[in-house]
Amino acid sequence: MAKEILAKIEPVEVEKVAEVVTSNLPKFTKSQLVNSRKYIHRRDALNALLKDDEQYSFVQADGILKKFDEGGEK
DSSP states (O other), rough: OOHHHHHOOOOOOOOHHHHHHHHHHHOOOOOHHHHTTTTTTTTHHHHHHHHHHOOEEEHHHHHHHHHTTTTTTO
């Protein structure tokens, strides 16, 4: 039975799934993120890393901060 079920499952590209999931998350302006309580200790970094004319989800902002902390470019 398990083999029959596995045979019916189609492979999925992880990147496409991640894009769909993250595209439905709420987005915030740089100003909203910089002034949020969530990022109270990371305001300076967000101010430097985020663009004024773009909107970011928490996942995107966290990813940008993580990359910055690891020494990578934004």
